[in-house]
Every structure is written in structure tokens, then in C-alpha cells.
Amino acid sequence: MQLVVGRIGKPHGVRGEVTVEVRTDEPEARFAPGTVLRTEPGATPPSPATADEPGVPFRVPAELTIEEARFHQGRVLIAFGGILDRNTAEALRGTLLVVDSADVTPPDDPEEFHDHQLVGLAVVTPTGERLGEVARIDHAPSSDLLVLRRPEGRTALIPFVRAIVPEVDLAGGRVIVDPPAGLLDL
Numbered sequence: 001m002q003l004v005v006g007r008i009g010k011p012h013g014v015r016g017e018v019t020v021e022v023r024t025d026e027p028e029a030r031f032a033p034g035t036v037l038r039t040e041p042g043a044t045p046p047s048p049a050t051a052d053e054p055g056v057p058f059r060v061p062a063e064l065t066i067e068e069a070r071f072h073q074g075r076v077l078i079a080f081g082g083i084l085d086r087n088t089a090e091a092l093r094g095t096l097l098v099v100d101s102a103d104v105t106p107p108d109d110p111e112e113f114h115d116h117q118l119v120g121l122a123v124v125t126p127t128g129e130r131l132g133e134v135a136r137i138d139h140a141p142s143s144d145l146l147v148l149r150r151p152e153g154r155t156a157l158i159p160f161v162r163a164i165v166p167e168v169d170l171a172g173g174r175v176i177v178d179p180p181a182g183l184l185d186l
Helices: 086-091
Strands: 002-012 017-022 036-040 063-072 075-080 096-100 122-124 130-139 144-149 155-159 167-169 174-176
Touching: 002 036, 002 075, 002 086, 130 155
Parallel strands: 122 174
Antiparallel strands: 002 017, 002 096, 017 075, 036 063, 036 096, 063 075, 122 130, 130 144, 144 155, 167 174
């Protein structure tokens, strides 16, 4: 499974640097110089014969290698190998940067989970009643929200707090929730 760790924004300066919207808890590790990130959707770069031909657009390569990364005014600025000017950097705008979930080490804290560990788990009550499955995690300012896909096709939002989600059983493939009355009816 591919995990999004960033999204390329606008160019910064004229030498090919770009801003990156961070979507990881570990930006220093994910954006370290020398790191190779896949792009989503990955594409084939132009062949050397057509790369500099007028009218042949730059295509986003399937992988980008970080040459330099720095923080500037609350943003990450990255220089990728082979991206040497503002026009090429502009062609990267909106590209998602991804890593394979198999390459991500699990958290040391037993109370911490990566999104990909939770998506697809069954959601049940303490008595075992099946409520649906985790469709995704929304990261809200006050708390993370489990987006529950209900059996009838609706979705429900469940605050990912201990009072409502007392247990996550990864080995058993389930999340136990004790929702207050009416929460799933919203």
C-alpha cells in the first residue's frame, strides 16, 4: 500500500526548488537528502531524444531523489535531482509523494497507529455487534476521526479518543468502539 507523505506545491525561486505540503509525522526522516520518493501517479520521464524538444511537455518521473531539504517559514523546501529550473518545478505542482507502507516502521508506542494499519479493520461494539469498517482516517484539529463505512452504505464519523474507542486489536482485525447514543445517527 502506498502512503502519501507530501504534496508538491509551487516553485520557490528559479533554481528548481519546490514547496512541499507535509503529510507525515516524520518530515526530517521522510525528506532527508538522498531519499527516493515515488510519485503518484508515477509516470515515465521523456526519453532523452525528446526531453528537450520544443512542444514536448515534461512528464513527472516515477521517482524523485531529494538533493536538499530545508524548512523555511513553516514550509519544507525541497530540491530534487534533475529539477533545475522554475518551469520544470512548476510541472511537478500537485504531484503526491508516496512511500510503500512495508518500508514504514511501526510506532513504538502501543497507543499510536499509522492510518494504513486501521483502514479496513472491522468496527464492533464491546458486545461484538458489527457496525461497519474503517474507510479512512480524517485528521481534524481537535482529534482524529475514524470514518466508518456502515453496512447500509452511509458513513459515520467517530472521534478517535479513548472514551469512545477503548481498544484497537490489530491482530484480531478490529476496532472496538463504545459510541454514545446518537453518534452513529448523525
